[in-house]
Amino acid sequence: xxxxxxxxxxxxxxxxxxxxxxxxxxxxxxxxxxxxxxxxxxxxxxxxxxxxxxxxxxxxxxxxxxxxxxxxxxxxxxxxxxxxxxxxxxxxxxxxxxxxxxxxxxxxxxxxxxxxxxxxxxxxxxxx
Numbered sequence: 721x722x723x724x725x726x727x728x729x730x731x732x733x734x735x736x737x738x739x740x741x742x743x744x745x746x747x748x749x750x751x752x753x754x755x756x757x758x759x760x761x762x763x764x765x766x767x768x769x770x771x772x773x774x775x776x777x778x779x780x781x782x783x784x785x786x787x788x789x790x791x792x793x794x795x796x797x798x799x800x801x802x803x804x805x806x807x808x809x810x811x812x813x814x815x816x817x818x819x820x821x822x823x824x825x826x827x828x829x830x831x832x833x834x835x836x837x838x839x840x841x842x843x844x845x846x847x848x
Contacts, residue, residue, distance in 0.1 A: 722769070722770075722771030723769065723771075724740070724768070724769070725738055725739065725740075725753075725768070725769040725779075726738070726739065726740065726741040726750060726766055726767065726768050726769070727750070727765075727766070727767050727768075727769070727781050728741075728748060728750045728759075728761030728762065728763070728765050728766040728767075729761055729762050729765040729839060730750075730759045730760065730761055731759075731760045731761060731762055732759070732760060733759070737750040737752065737759040737761060738750065738752070738753075739751050739752040739753045740753065741766065742758070747760055748760070748761050748762075748763040748766055749761065750766075764839075765783070765839050767781045767782030767783040767784070767799075767837075768781065768782045768801065769781050770782065770799065770808045770822055772808075772822060772823060772826060774786065774826075774832055774833050774834045775830055775831050775832060775833055776833060776834075778833070778834045779834075780799060780822070780834055781799065781837070782799050782800065782801050782808065783798065783799060783800075783837050783838045783839065784798075784799045784834050784836070784837050785797065785798055785799075785834070785835050785836045785837055785838065785841060785844050785845065786798075786799065786810065786832045786833065786834060786835070787832065787833045787834075787835045788829055788831075788832055789831070795812065795813060796813060796835070796844040796845055797810040797811065797812060797813075797818070797832075798810065798811040798838055798845060799811075799822060800817070802817065805821070807821040807822070808821060808822040808823075809821055809822060809825075810822060810825055813845065
């Protein structure tokens with residue numbers, strides 16, 4: 721069973737925090753698993769760990785950008801959670817979702833790499 725880990729950008733520090741997610745008092749919080757520190761986070765940045773890693777063993781989170789290279793160009797794919805299928809998928813630059821869930825996609829293209837996320841690197845999703 722995969723661990724349920726979330727990531728969110730701290731409102732106070734502007735850094736990424738990882739751990740459990742708590743909602744209370746009209747605010748989202750990340751509670752660190754080691755030490756139990758509690759951080760107020762921007763709810764728009766909160767993303768869940770997919771349980772998968774890229775080709776360099778970097779954990780993949782919701783909202784991450786994965787780089788897929790082919791002979792003609794580079795594609796920056798966004799990790800999204802599909803409520804309809806209750807699965808993580810990849811959104812292509814033109815907006816359509818991958819036919820395969822994230823795990824199957826990684827089996828077909830194991831060279832995929834996390835190169836950022838939509839919050840810190842929005843310029844990557846605008847590349848055509």
